[in-house]
Amino acid sequence: MADQKNIDEVKSPLEEKIKVSLLVNGHAKELQVHATMRLVEILREELLLTGTKVSCGIGRCGACSVIMNGKLVNSCLVRAYQADRKEIMTIEGLGKNGLHPIQKAFLEEGGFQCGYCTPGMIMAVTSILYQYENPTVEQILEGLSGNLCRCTGYGGIIRAIQKLTES
Incomplete structure (x- = not known):
């Protein structure tokens, strides 16, 4: 019975948080998030950049498109560990000095x-x-x-x- 309790207390790697460093719209950000958290969730929920939309959630519609290291990506398909040490530009960064x-x-x-x-x-x-x-x-x-x-x-x-x- 004691062995079962120890097994139950072990966290899955999916439950553990990692530190991610991002450069978002020119601003350095460091966050503690789950490694598999989606970039769209980091942007919307952690950084409150809600211009990036969630629609299909499976990379088919492009509503969540952002530019990561100069390339267009579906942020619903990018996990936190994949975005670590990347430069991200969102719609908010594009129009930060008025309408682009x-x-x-x-x-x-x-x-x-x-x-x-x-x-x-x-x-x-x-x-x-x-x-x-x-x-x-x-x-x-x-x-x-x-x-x-x-x-x-x-x-x-x-x-x-x-x-x-x-x-």
Whole structure:
């Protein structure tokens, strides 16, 4: 019976917390979280950055998209241990000094309706513009392929990107 109690007191590795260091929107953060906590939960629950949305939770919709070390990722698929010592940019970091030109273009071109996908979509556009100075329609469509919008039909989103790249 004593042996059973000792076994019951042993914590699973999933229950143990680890220290993670992140650079989020230019600010250093150190947190004690479960190793398998999702990055989207760290952002929303621990850091109170609620611009990053949770929708499908399985990496299919892109609503939770953020930029991690310069690459677009679904934050619902990234675990705390994978985000440790990484640089993260969220929608809040993009527009920290007022509306970013991408956000303005979305407003001006009708690139959103309900707005739920908009933060992830804007982060995807940011990633596209990091990669290509003047993206083609094909590059835009490929760059947005991981982000779903159920409202706009993508016309306004594509116009917003094209507006940004006009000379």
